[in-house]
Amino acid sequence: MEKDEKTTQVFACKGMACKEMLEKLSEYIDGELDPKLCEDLEKHMSDCNPCLIFVNTLKKTISLFKYASSEPLPKEVHLRLHDYLKKNCQGC
Amino acid sequence: MDLSDQVLVDKVKGGDYQAFESLVTRYESKVYRLAIRMLRNPQDAEDALQETFIQVYRGLPGFEGRSAFSTWLFRLATNACLMKIRHRATEPSKLLPLEDYLPRQEQGEIPQMVDWTDRPEDALLSKESREKMMEALEKLPPEYRAVFILRDMEGFSNAETGQSLGISVAAVKSRLHRARLALRGMLSDYFERRGELRVHESSLEA
Numbered sequence: 001m002e003k004d005e006k007t008t009q010v011f012a013c014k015g016m017a018c019k020e021m022l023e024k025l026s027e028y029i030d031g032e033l034d035p036k037l038c039e040d041l042e043k044h045m046s047d048c049n050p051c052l053i054f055v056n057t058l059k060k061t062i063s064l065f066k067y068a069s070s071e072p073l074p075k076e077v078h079l080r081l082h083d084y085l086k087k088n089c090q091g092c
Numbered sequence: 093m094d095l096s097d098q099v100l101v102d103k104v105k106g107g108d109y110q111a112f113e114s115l116v117t118r119y120e121s122k123v124y125r126l127a128i129r130m131l132r133n134p135q136d137a138e139d140a141l142q143e144t145f146i147q148v149y150r151g152l153p154g155f156e157g158r159s160a161f162s163t164w165l166f167r168l169a170t171n172a173c174l175m176k177i178r179h180r181a182t183e184p185s186k187l188l189p190l191e192d193y194l195p196r197q198e199q200g201e202i203p204q205m206v207d208w209t210d211r212p213e214d215a216l217l218s219k220e221s222r223e224k225m226m227e228a229l230e231k232l233p234p235e236y237r238a239v240f241i242l243r244d245m246e247g248f249s250n251a252e253t254g255q256s257l258g259i260s261v262a263a264v265k266s267r268l269h270r271a272r273l274a275l276r277g278m279l280s281d282y283f284e285r286r287g288e289l290r291v292h293e294s295s296l297e298a
Contacts, residue, residue: 026269053205054276060209061276062244064216068225071128073121077138081120082113084142089149090109 018044018051029059097161104152112152116145119162122246123169129241130173132230140172147172159255166248166256170238177234208283221282228278232271239264240271 021044027033028041045052095103095114103111123144127137147168155164208216215221229237235257242253243264254264 022273023269026265026272050205053207056207056209057205057280058272058276060216061279062272064221064279065225065229065240065245065275067217068222068229068245069125069129071125073124074134077124077134077141078120080138081142081145082116085112085116085145085149088146089112 018048021045021051022054025055025058028055029062098157101152101155101157101161104149112149115148115161119165120145123165126166126169126241126246127173129226129229129245130170130234130237131176132226136176140169140176143172144169163252163255166242167258170242170256174234174238206280206284206287208280208287211283211287215286216283224282225275225279228275228282231278232274236267236271236274239267240275243268244272 021041024033024037024041028038033041045055095111097115097118100111100115104115120141124137124141127140127144128134131137131140144165148165151164151168155161159167229240232240238257239253242248242256243250248256250261250264250268253268254261257264259267
């Protein structure tokens, strides 16, 4: 209970509480949020700069991770895998 | 013409080893990438890769095709990674309380949040930044990390992610949300510190 109050007060905004908004952000970003809630959320963001920054940085975090690592399969790992499978699979 | 997974699976079941090699070649890069993201260690990732495909080969006779071959394959791959992680002593076991990833009030005031999203891409994706991102990913409990990797980095749907991990779509959404908030928090801390450093450096140069 105490925790809830603490989180609700994170931002002092009117209308939709910040905590309520933060809970729905992933659904909002993924386009899975009910249109009415979506409207409430956008209205909230237009009045609440910290929440707007929060959403922007959350979206950016997700997109950055898509490019953060793209480890190609090393040729020797590929060769060892096929050798290993040949030895261990044929005849199992 | 490339044969579909199902055709190759049927051929493997009929004893065609070449068809199995074709399936391995088709998916080995994706499985390795998943393993390296999950484990962040090339040797462990290679072990997980080999274990995954040997399990695929052994499991194929009993594979009935109730889910797509790729979903089943990634389930085996994710499990192989989670097994490796369970044998490590240093993995984080649970996520911090959600409030730790939300902005805090300071003496009744909302601290100014830094919007780092407009920084140049080459700064956001510098070698150091990428390293920090992978460190942040590693700090997530493995079950949250797996959801984030499959859903947001590999582009699986909620349903595919759920099937790959053997959890409900509701659980996928809940874990994904917490993982995203945690990563945003860790990344923001880093970029805010980088920003302060940059300001400090330029004031020294002035």
